[in-house]
Amino acid sequence: MTGPPAHSDQPEQCPVEAVLHEAGFPVDLLTEEQRVVLSELTPQELTLLLDVKNRLDAVGPEVQAHGEIAGGALF
Numbered sequence: 662m663t664g665p666p667a668h669s670d671q672p673e674q675c676p677v678e679a680v681l682h683e684a685g686f687p688v689d690l691l692t693e694e695q696r697v698v699l700s701e702l703t704p705q706e707l708t709l710l711l712d713v714k715n716r717l718d719a720v721g722p723e724v725q726a727h728g729e730i731a732g733g734a735l736f
Contacts, residue, residue, distance in 0.1 A: 675700040677707055684711055685718075 677700050682688045688696065702710065 677702050680707065680711075684714060686714070 675696075678688050678696060681699060688699070691699070
């Protein structure tokens with residue numbers, strides 16, 4: 662027989678947030694309101710977001726240089 666999960670000092674991440682964290686998104690830097698938006702992503706939206714991040718990461722240095730110049734922010 663198992664009991665309830667052990668309580669920790671850290672708030673539990675929602676499944677979407679955990680997936681995004683594993684993918685390298687800085688979810689710990691987001692506001693509570695932003696976290697709520699992410700927690701409401703559909704599976705299709707999550708897949709699309711991860712795909713876009715993977716493509717951005719593939720061209721990392723190029724995009725980073727443009728982001729610094731233009732002040733763009735995409736996670």
